[in-house]
Amino acid sequence: MIPSLSNALTDAATYIAAHNSxxxxxxxxxxxATEDDFYNFFKLEHGKALSSIVKSCLQFEGLDNDNKTIGQKARAALIRVGKENELNAIRVRRYGITTEELEKSVGPASA
Structure with a gap:
Protein backbone atom coordinates (compact mmCIF):
# COMPACT_ATOMS: atom_id res chain seq x y z
CA MET A 1 0.00 0.00 0.00
CA ILE A 2 1.31 3.43 -0.91
CA PRO A 3 1.96 5.39 2.33
CA SER A 4 -0.18 8.35 1.25
CA LEU A 5 -3.05 6.03 0.31
CA SER A 6 -2.61 4.22 3.62
CA ASN A 7 -2.95 7.50 5.50
CA ALA A 8 -5.88 8.61 3.35
CA LEU A 9 -7.63 5.26 3.84
CA THR A 10 -7.15 5.48 7.60
CA ASP A 11 -8.41 9.06 7.69
CA ALA A 12 -11.45 8.40 5.48
CA ALA A 13 -12.52 5.18 7.21
CA THR A 14 -12.02 6.66 10.68
CA TYR A 15 -14.03 9.77 9.77
CA ILE A 16 -16.91 7.72 8.36
CA ALA A 17 -16.96 5.48 11.44
CA ALA A 18 -16.91 8.43 13.84
CA HIS A 19 -19.49 10.59 12.05
CA ASN A 20 -21.63 8.04 10.21
CA SER A 21 -21.47 10.28 7.15
CA ALA A 33 -8.13 1.23 -2.16
CA THR A 34 -7.64 -2.38 -3.21
CA GLU A 35 -8.62 -5.53 -1.35
CA ASP A 36 -4.96 -5.77 -0.30
CA ASP A 37 -5.13 -2.23 1.08
CA PHE A 38 -8.20 -3.09 3.16
CA TYR A 39 -6.55 -6.32 4.33
CA ASN A 40 -3.41 -4.49 5.49
CA PHE A 41 -5.49 -1.75 7.06
CA PHE A 42 -7.63 -4.21 9.04
CA LYS A 43 -4.52 -6.12 10.15
CA LEU A 44 -2.72 -2.99 11.34
CA GLU A 45 -5.66 -1.19 12.95
CA HIS A 46 -6.32 -2.12 16.57
CA GLY A 47 -8.37 -0.88 19.44
CA LYS A 48 -11.94 0.00 20.12
CA ALA A 49 -12.40 1.88 16.86
CA LEU A 50 -11.69 -1.16 14.67
CA SER A 51 -15.17 -2.62 15.00
CA SER A 52 -16.94 0.57 13.97
CA ILE A 53 -14.44 1.13 11.14
CA VAL A 54 -15.04 -2.35 9.73
CA LYS A 55 -18.81 -1.97 10.01
CA SER A 56 -18.61 1.43 8.31
CA CYS A 57 -16.72 -0.05 5.37
CA LEU A 58 -19.10 -2.99 5.08
CA GLN A 59 -22.19 -0.76 5.03
CA PHE A 60 -21.34 0.26 1.47
CA GLU A 61 -21.91 -3.32 0.33
CA GLY A 62 -25.65 -2.82 0.72
CA LEU A 63 -25.80 0.25 -1.50
CA ASP A 64 -27.01 0.15 -5.08
CA ASN A 65 -24.42 2.50 -6.55
CA ASP A 66 -20.76 2.59 -7.49
CA ASN A 67 -19.80 2.71 -3.80
CA LYS A 68 -20.88 -0.93 -3.43
CA THR A 69 -17.37 -2.06 -4.39
CA ILE A 70 -16.04 -0.53 -1.15
CA GLY A 71 -18.02 -3.02 0.91
CA GLN A 72 -17.18 -5.89 -1.42
CA LYS A 73 -13.43 -5.25 -1.11
CA ALA A 74 -13.74 -4.89 2.66
CA ARG A 75 -15.64 -8.20 2.88
CA ALA A 76 -13.05 -9.98 0.72
CA ALA A 77 -10.28 -8.63 2.97
CA LEU A 78 -12.09 -9.88 6.08
CA ILE A 79 -12.48 -13.32 4.53
CA ARG A 80 -8.71 -13.40 3.98
CA VAL A 81 -8.15 -12.44 7.61
CA GLY A 82 -10.59 -15.12 8.75
CA LYS A 83 -8.85 -17.83 6.74
CA GLU A 84 -5.56 -17.23 8.54
CA ASN A 85 -6.52 -19.11 11.71
CA GLU A 86 -9.48 -20.18 13.84
CA LEU A 87 -9.27 -17.19 16.18
CA ASN A 88 -9.47 -14.77 13.25
CA ALA A 89 -12.36 -16.82 11.82
CA ILE A 90 -14.25 -16.24 15.06
CA ARG A 91 -13.38 -12.56 15.00
CA VAL A 92 -14.65 -11.91 11.46
CA ARG A 93 -17.91 -13.80 12.00
CA ARG A 94 -19.14 -10.87 14.09
CA TYR A 95 -19.16 -8.86 10.85
CA GLY A 96 -21.39 -11.33 9.04
CA ILE A 97 -18.66 -13.41 7.42
CA THR A 98 -20.07 -16.91 7.14
CA THR A 99 -18.43 -20.27 7.64
CA GLU A 100 -19.21 -21.03 3.99
CA GLU A 101 -17.28 -17.95 2.85
CA LEU A 102 -14.31 -18.97 4.97
CA GLU A 103 -14.32 -22.54 3.68
CA LYS A 104 -14.41 -21.68 -0.03
CA SER A 105 -11.25 -22.54 -1.90
CA VAL A 106 -9.27 -19.71 -3.40
CA GLY A 107 -7.91 -19.64 -6.90
CA PRO A 108 -8.82 -20.89 -10.38
CA ALA A 109 -9.09 -24.53 -9.27
CA SER A 110 -12.32 -23.72 -7.40
CA ALA A 111 -14.04 -22.19 -10.43
Whole structure:
Protein backbone atom coordinates (compact mmCIF):
# COMPACT_ATOMS: atom_id res chain seq x y z
CA MET A 1 0.00 0.00 0.00
CA ILE A 2 1.31 3.43 -0.91
CA PRO A 3 1.96 5.39 2.33
CA SER A 4 -0.18 8.35 1.25
CA LEU A 5 -3.05 6.03 0.31
CA SER A 6 -2.61 4.22 3.62
CA ASN A 7 -2.95 7.50 5.50
CA ALA A 8 -5.88 8.61 3.35
CA LEU A 9 -7.63 5.26 3.84
CA THR A 10 -7.15 5.48 7.60
CA ASP A 11 -8.41 9.06 7.69
CA ALA A 12 -11.45 8.40 5.48
CA ALA A 13 -12.52 5.18 7.21
CA THR A 14 -12.02 6.66 10.68
CA TYR A 15 -14.03 9.77 9.77
CA ILE A 16 -16.91 7.72 8.36
CA ALA A 17 -16.96 5.48 11.44
CA ALA A 18 -16.91 8.43 13.84
CA HIS A 19 -19.49 10.59 12.05
CA ASN A 20 -21.63 8.04 10.21
CA SER A 21 -21.47 10.28 7.15
CA UNK A 22 -19.12 10.78 4.24
CA UNK A 23 -18.28 13.00 1.31
CA UNK A 24 -17.34 12.14 -2.25
CA UNK A 25 -13.71 12.66 -1.24
CA UNK A 26 -14.03 9.95 1.43
CA UNK A 27 -15.67 7.46 -0.90
CA UNK A 28 -13.17 8.21 -3.68
CA UNK A 29 -10.34 7.21 -1.33
CA UNK A 30 -12.13 4.03 -0.29
CA UNK A 31 -12.91 3.14 -3.91
CA UNK A 32 -9.26 3.66 -4.86
CA ALA A 33 -8.13 1.23 -2.16
CA THR A 34 -7.64 -2.38 -3.21
CA GLU A 35 -8.62 -5.53 -1.35
CA ASP A 36 -4.96 -5.77 -0.30
CA ASP A 37 -5.13 -2.23 1.08
CA PHE A 38 -8.20 -3.09 3.16
CA TYR A 39 -6.55 -6.32 4.33
CA ASN A 40 -3.41 -4.49 5.49
CA PHE A 41 -5.49 -1.75 7.06
CA PHE A 42 -7.63 -4.21 9.04
CA LYS A 43 -4.52 -6.12 10.15
CA LEU A 44 -2.72 -2.99 11.34
CA GLU A 45 -5.66 -1.19 12.95
CA HIS A 46 -6.32 -2.12 16.57
CA GLY A 47 -8.37 -0.88 19.44
CA LYS A 48 -11.94 0.00 20.12
CA ALA A 49 -12.40 1.88 16.86
CA LEU A 50 -11.69 -1.16 14.67
CA SER A 51 -15.17 -2.62 15.00
CA SER A 52 -16.94 0.57 13.97
CA ILE A 53 -14.44 1.13 11.14
CA VAL A 54 -15.04 -2.35 9.73
CA LYS A 55 -18.81 -1.97 10.01
CA SER A 56 -18.61 1.43 8.31
CA CYS A 57 -16.72 -0.05 5.37
CA LEU A 58 -19.10 -2.99 5.08
CA GLN A 59 -22.19 -0.76 5.03
CA PHE A 60 -21.34 0.26 1.47
CA GLU A 61 -21.91 -3.32 0.33
CA GLY A 62 -25.65 -2.82 0.72
CA LEU A 63 -25.80 0.25 -1.50
CA ASP A 64 -27.01 0.15 -5.08
CA ASN A 65 -24.42 2.50 -6.55
CA ASP A 66 -20.76 2.59 -7.49
CA ASN A 67 -19.80 2.71 -3.80
CA LYS A 68 -20.88 -0.93 -3.43
CA THR A 69 -17.37 -2.06 -4.39
CA ILE A 70 -16.04 -0.53 -1.15
CA GLY A 71 -18.02 -3.02 0.91
CA GLN A 72 -17.18 -5.89 -1.42
CA LYS A 73 -13.43 -5.25 -1.11
CA ALA A 74 -13.74 -4.89 2.66
CA ARG A 75 -15.64 -8.20 2.88
CA ALA A 76 -13.05 -9.98 0.72
CA ALA A 77 -10.28 -8.63 2.97
CA LEU A 78 -12.09 -9.88 6.08
CA ILE A 79 -12.48 -13.32 4.53
CA ARG A 80 -8.71 -13.40 3.98
CA VAL A 81 -8.15 -12.44 7.61
CA GLY A 82 -10.59 -15.12 8.75
CA LYS A 83 -8.85 -17.83 6.74
CA GLU A 84 -5.56 -17.23 8.54
CA ASN A 85 -6.52 -19.11 11.71
CA GLU A 86 -9.48 -20.18 13.84
CA LEU A 87 -9.27 -17.19 16.18
CA ASN A 88 -9.47 -14.77 13.25
CA ALA A 89 -12.36 -16.82 11.82
CA ILE A 90 -14.25 -16.24 15.06
CA ARG A 91 -13.38 -12.56 15.00
CA VAL A 92 -14.65 -11.91 11.46
CA ARG A 93 -17.91 -13.80 12.00
CA ARG A 94 -19.14 -10.87 14.09
CA TYR A 95 -19.16 -8.86 10.85
CA GLY A 96 -21.39 -11.33 9.04
CA ILE A 97 -18.66 -13.41 7.42
CA THR A 98 -20.07 -16.91 7.14
CA THR A 99 -18.43 -20.27 7.64
CA GLU A 100 -19.21 -21.03 3.99
CA GLU A 101 -17.28 -17.95 2.85
CA LEU A 102 -14.31 -18.97 4.97
CA GLU A 103 -14.32 -22.54 3.68
CA LYS A 104 -14.41 -21.68 -0.03
CA SER A 105 -11.25 -22.54 -1.90
CA VAL A 106 -9.27 -19.71 -3.40
CA GLY A 107 -7.91 -19.64 -6.90
CA PRO A 108 -8.82 -20.89 -10.38
CA ALA A 109 -9.09 -24.53 -9.27
CA SER A 110 -12.32 -23.72 -7.40
CA ALA A 111 -14.04 -22.19 -10.43
Missing amino acids: WSKQHTDVLKM
